[in-house]
Amino acid sequence: AQSVTQLGSHVSVSEGALVLLRCNYSSSVPPYLFWYVQYPNQGLQLLLKYTTGATLVKGINGFEAEFKKSETSFHLTKPSAHMSDAAEYFCAVSDTDKLIFGTGTRLQVFP
Amino acid sequence: GAVVSQHPSRVICKSGTSVKIECRSLDFQATTMFWYRQFPKQSLMLMATSNEGSKATYEQGVEKDKFLINHASLTLSTLTVTSAHPEDSSFYICSARDGSRGNQPQHFGDGTRLSIL
Numbered sequence: 001a002q003s004v005t006q007l008g009s010h011v012s013v014s015e016g017a018l019v020l021l022r023c024n025y026s027s028s029v030p031p032y033l034f035w036y037v038q039y040p041n042q043g044l045q046l047l048l049k050y051t052t053g054a055t056l057v058k059g060i061n062g063f064e065a066e067f068k069k070s071e072t073s074f075h076l077t078k079p080s081a082h083m084s085d086a087a088e089y090f091c092a093v094s095d096t097d098k099l100i101f102g103t104g105t106r107l108q109v110f111p
Numbered sequence: 112g113a114v115v116s117q118h119p120s121r122v123i124c125k126s127g128t129s130v131k132i133e134c135r136s137l138d139f140q141a142t143t144m145f146w147y148r149q150f151p152k153q154s155l156m157l158m159a160t161s162n163e164g165s166k167a168t169y170e171q172g173v174e175k176d177k178f179l180i181n182h183a184s185l186t187l188s189t190l191t192v193t194s195a196h197p198e199d200s201s202f203y204i205c206s207a208r209d210g211s212r213g214n215q216p217q218h219f220g221d222g223t224r225l226s227i228l
Contacts, residue, residue, distance in 0.1 A: 032214040041116065043204050043219035051214040059165075090154065097143075099206075099217055101154045 002027045002093045014110050018035075019078040021105045023091030026072065033074045035065055038104075039087045047089075050074065054099040056077035061085070081109045115207050117220025125228055127195060132190045132223045134205030135150060140185035141207035146178070149202045161188045187194055195227045 007022040025031055030094040032051050048059025055067040058068045074091060086109045091102040114137040134144055142163050147155040159169045159180050167180035177199075179191040188207075192199055194223050200226050208216035 009127075015199070034216055041202075041222065041224065043115070043221045044206075046216050048215075049216050094214065097160065098157060098162065103154045 002075050002100050004091050004093050004100055004102035006089075006091050006105050009077045009103065010030070010106050010107055011110065012108040012110065013081045015083055016080050019063075019085065019107065021076040021080045021089050021091075021107065023074045023076065023102060024072050025074060025091075027091045027093055029095075033065075033067060034094065034099065034102065035059065035063070035074075035076050036090045036092060037061075037087045038090065045056075045088065047076070081107075083109050083111065085109055113218040115205065115218045115220040117223055119223060121220060121224045121226075123226045124195065127194055128191045128227075129156070130195055130225060132191065132192075132203055132205070132225075134188045134190070135227045136205065136209075136218070138209040139209040141188075141208075141209060142185060142219060144182060144188040145206045145208070146180060146188075146190050147184050147204045149204060150180045151202075155204060156203070158190075189225050192225065195225070197227045200227045201227055 003026045005024045034049045035047040038044045047063050048057045048065045050057045058064045063078045089105050092099045143221050146158045146198045149155050158173045159167045161180050161182040162166045163182045163185050178225040180209050182188040206219045213221040
């Protein structure tokens, strides 16, 4: 069975600082991995995805994530946080049909 | 591209009322749509997978007769919460996948906040 673990339910950074949101997965087959962002009272927006190929994936809003098979990780990073990045972030792994979500990480950005 | 529209965004109604929520893929055809429920400060819980032209597949513990799902076309799926009670109050989110393979992302609607008085 596939699963996702997001370490840290809350992450706080200063504006302009590096953002690092951690995601580890468990999968018996090559995984498809996704990061989504959720703003208050809204649905989820796709930030980026990894399926095959290049392990460093660039997404929208300056975010990127690196698939590391040896570490079973897919951490999300952004070099410089912006106030508008404050939101809930979900890592997800896909089997042939469903998305399995992590528990989410709330990112706070302080001025 | 890949826009999913979900309506209504908010519903407040009395206990015993049935509520219908619509999920539309606006610029692509979705053979598969998904319905999720999200409790405050928690992750998304998959309720059911909806396939166009066939019966929905419900997750364990989700009452089929309570949460009726219809996927009559490639762009529309509906979730009807029948005889809603206060414990059904929640944030319901739909998603649609452009294609049938797991490597294709799901695109989400903006959710429906359901409040049962």
